[in-house]
Amino acid sequence: MAIPIAPHAWHRxxxxxxxxxxxxxxxxxxxxxxxxxxxxDEKPDTSMGALTIMAIRRAIEDAGIxxxxxxxxxxxxxxxxxxxxDPNAPAPAGWDSVFKSVxxxxxxxxxxxxxxxxxxxxxxxxxxxxxxxxxCMSVAFTTAAEAVSxxxxxxxxxxxxxxxxxxxxxxxxxxxxxxxASGPAKYGSxxxxxxxxSTAMVFEEYCNKYGxxxxxxxxxxxxxxxxxLMNPDGYYTQHRPEMMTVxxxxxxxxxxxxxxxxxxxxxxxxxLAVVFTTPELAAHHKLKPVYILNHAQTRPELxxxxxxxxxxxxxxxxxxxxLYEGAGIGPEDVSFExxxxxxxxxxxxxxxxxxxxxRGEKRGYALDLYQTDISIDGPNPVSPSxxxxxNGRTRWWNHRDCILQIQGRSPSQxxxxxxxxxxxxxxPNFCDALVWAASAD
Amino acid sequence: xxxxxxxxxxxxKGEGLAFxxxxxxxxxxxxxxxxxxxxxxxxxxxxxxxxxIGSCSDRFPSAQRALWEAREIKVDxxxxxxxxxxxxxxxxxxxxxxxxxxxxxxxxxxxxxxxFFWDHEGVAEPWLAWLETHAD
Numbered sequence: 001m002a003i004p005i006a007p008h009a010w011h012r013x014x015x016x017x018x019x020x021x022x023x024x025x026x027x028x029x030x031x032x033x034x035x036x037x038x039x040x041d042e043k044p045d046t047s048m049g050a051l052t053i054m055a056i057r058r059a060i061e062d063a064g065i066x067x068x069x070x071x072x073x074x075x076x077x078x079x080x081x082x083x084x085x086d087p088n089a090p091a092p093a094g095w096d097s098v099f100k101s102v103x104x105x106x107x108x109x110x111x112x113x114x115x116x117x118x119x120x121x122x123x124x125x126x127x128x129x130x131x132x133x134x135x136c137m138s139v140a141f142t143t144a145a146e147a148v149s150x151x152x153x154x155x156x157x158x159x160x161x162x163x164x165x166x167x168x169x170x171x172x173x174x175x176x177x178x179x180x181a182s183g184p185a186k187y188g189s190x191x192x193x194x195x196x197x198s199t200a201m202v203f204e205e206y207c208n209k210y211g212x213x214x215x216x217x218x219x220x221x222x223x224x225x226x227x228x229l230m231n232p233d234g235y236y237t238q239h240r241p242e243m244m245t246v247x248x249x250x251x252x253x254x255x256x257x258x259x260x261x262x263x264x265x266x267x268x269x270x271x272l273a274v275v276f277t278t279p280e281l282a283a284h285h286k287l288k289p290v291y292i293l294n295h296a297q298t299r300p301e302l303x304x305x306x307x308x309x310x311x312x313x314x315x316x317x318x319x320x321x322x323l324y325e326g327a328g329i330g331p332e333d334v335s336f337e338x339x340x341x342x343x344x345x346x347x348x349x350x351x352x353x354x355x356x357x358x359r360g361e362k363r364g365y366a367l368d369l370y371q372t373d374i375s376i377d378g379p380n381p382v383s384p385s386x387x388x389x390x391n392g393r394t395r396w397w398n399h400r401d402c403i404l405q406i407q408g409r410s411p412s413q414x415x416x417x418x419x420x421x422x423x424x425x426x427x428p429n430f431c432d433a434l435v436w437a438a439s440a441d
Numbered sequence: 442x443x444x445x446x447x448x449x450x451x452x453x454k455g456e457g458l459a460f461x462x463x464x465x466x467x468x469x470x471x472x473x474x475x476x477x478x479x480x481x482x483x484x485x486x487x488x489x490x491x492x493x494i495g496s497c498s499d500r501f502p503s504a505q506r507a508l509w510e511a512r513e514i515k516v517d518x519x520x521x522x523x524x525x526x527x528x529x530x531x532x533x534x535x536x537x538x539x540x541x542x543x544x545x546x547x548x549x550x551x552x553x554x555x556x557f558f559w560d561h562e563g564v565a566e567p568w569l570a571w572l573e574t575h576a577d
Contacts, residue, residue: 038474166475168543239474240504248501253523261499 003077003114003132006143011432012326013297015318020294020326022149024440027282027289028403030063030275032056036235036392037269039164044098048079048163049108051271053121056157059273064286065155067121070275072129072153074144076137076160077112081195081393082169082267084110112161129153137272137396138425138432142295144276145434154281161271162394169267170195187305193256196343198306199427200259203345205309207258210364214258218246220370221262221344224383227376228390228397230412235268235392258345265342265388272396274403279440290406293420293435294326300429307429312346313363315429316353323354323422327435331355335418336381336405338398339433340425342388349428351382356422381414385423398423402436458575459534462487462568463518463525463550465541466498469560472508477542478564481512487568493517493532497525497539497549522546525553535575538568 012020034051044050060067087106095101099108100119107113108120114130129152133140137160144158207213225244228234244262252260275285282289298315300307324330331354339350348366355362357369357380374382385401388394404410405418424433464470464484469477488494495518496505505519518528522545529537539550542560550557558567 240500242501242504242507244501245503248503251502251521251524253499253521262501 003075003130005132005134006139006146010143010146011297012142012295012322013299015321015325017322017326019328022145023293023327024291025278026145026148026276026292027279028274028276028292028436029282029285029287029289030059030061030065031400031403032058032060032062032273033233033400034058034161034271036233036238037164038235038239038266039166040269042092042166044092044095046269047109048112048161048269048271049099049116049120051269052108052112052117052159052161052273055161055271055273056117056121056124056159059157059275062287063275065275065284067123068126069155070124070157071126072131072144072147072156073114073117073124073127074131074133074140074147074156074158075112075114075117076133076135076140078135079110079112079161079163080267083165083167084163085165087111110163110165112159117159129156133158136426136432137394137399138423138434141274141399141434142297142432145292145295148276148278155275155277158274158276159272160394160396162267162269164267164269196259196264196345197256199343199345200256200263202307202309202312202349204258206348206364209309210367212364212367214260215250216367216370217263217344218249220347220374220382221249221389222246223374224341224344224386224390226386226390227384227412228386231386231391231397232411234386234390234397235266235270236390259343262389263344265344265393268392268394270392270394272394272400274400288407288438290403291437291440293329293437293440294323295432295434296322296326297432298429302429307427312349312428313352315431316349318353319350319424319431319433320353320355323433323435327437329420329435331358333420334422335416336384336402336414336421338383338385338387338402338405338421338423340387340395340398340423340427340431341383342393342395342426344389346428347383347387350424350431353428354422356380357382376412377415379416381416384410384412384414386412395425398425399434402434406436406438459493459532460491460536460568460571461493461495461517461528461532461534461538463495463497463528463537463539463555465522465539465543465546465560466496466500466505466508468542469540469546469563470496472512477560479540479560481514483563483566485514486566488514490569490572492568493534495519495528497522497528523549525549525555529553529555536571 107116467473
């Protein structure tokens, strides 16, 4: 039977809904992170599926519970934004000696699959609730939050793995290897526009409107790398521990000016699993529960093939208002923000939508904020996780760090009390975000 | 190899021949990601023979420097890949060569007036033949 996705009504995607009905009734406890790799070496035990299983076992152990307490899984099946194998491509040699296979031959290789996980993790013998959170792990988190708050699952895993095959991401592979372009890609990709180009255009519009420059991004980029290098689970810590300097960043090759190569995140292999449960059941988990106060969603309302500054500002403003309304809090209550950063040039749209670190400004202030102390020691910790830029592309370092910050065990723990944090991904007008808190009140 | 050493020894002095080799890192050098076929030993041999050597890569410059230092090689330059023209302007050489694994390497090398070898061609150390060609 096909795995369902959340009904549309579960997503809080408009204003005026009031306080979220599930506010304070869902918590995160255990977190499990796999090792990282730049690319898959085609061995079964380093596959995306193997990393996913490893992350799940670590999350369960981290929570201090038994595997048979897990009664639900919400998973993001897509495991790349780049190149995948043909869906019918057979598994590599030796695969069957390590894993049991389901009907979908690429399960565990280039696609996450709940049935495949359950088949290969017999210890998860009580899973009744299964749901996919498509496209982004943010959707899996919001879906799982709703599922727990609605009583459909009591102790639920939220899971996403990422694969990265050999070869060059986007270059001469997948859609880029075809002679024709179809779908929305025919309006942009046909002219060779790289993935970051639309972000670069909106960023340029932002700079022109507010009198800012690409150079002003440097402190943010460097701070993110510094935060990421504190994380023992991050790709850069594990494989490229060199610290980036402002001069390094400014020397970067333009990919789509004003986006340079270091504004683009590095594709990697990795997996994350998180345990969601109720506050009552969390009482016997070994970790401090992190409450979810609200979640919200935006989706594109484009008038053209590429977004505009106005559209991104409108979408992120709305996200901020929805999150605060449903959580019953305001910008002044937020201890830190971990909004998405892949590409780095759109992080400020998310940040300004939340009015994070604002001194009354509404728009056009984030790059000025970047010139102040945005470190984990300062009053306005910006992206303390380090995000994709500091850890490699996953779209989940930010969510993970919100949980760890509030539990007081982040490797880049902020100095001020971590009471409330916000994370969301991915692009400014296609975003699912959550408000995490130390208490339900 | 006596002639070779003499030629190479003059490389920095502006009196003799100077050959400059720029290595891409990822996909080209053995410590790249992915690893390439050109070994540290090949680089070290080129340097010992007097070639000006360094890297022009998409790894940021301070990271390139750290990678070389970790292998105890004191390179003459590191730069972002698109800065090949700057390297050419900084060093007065008879030949300029960039070795890489992507069409972008080839494109940037040609634009900067560098000769270009693919990574798999570089494995044969074709630059060594230059020394013989220019020897007395």
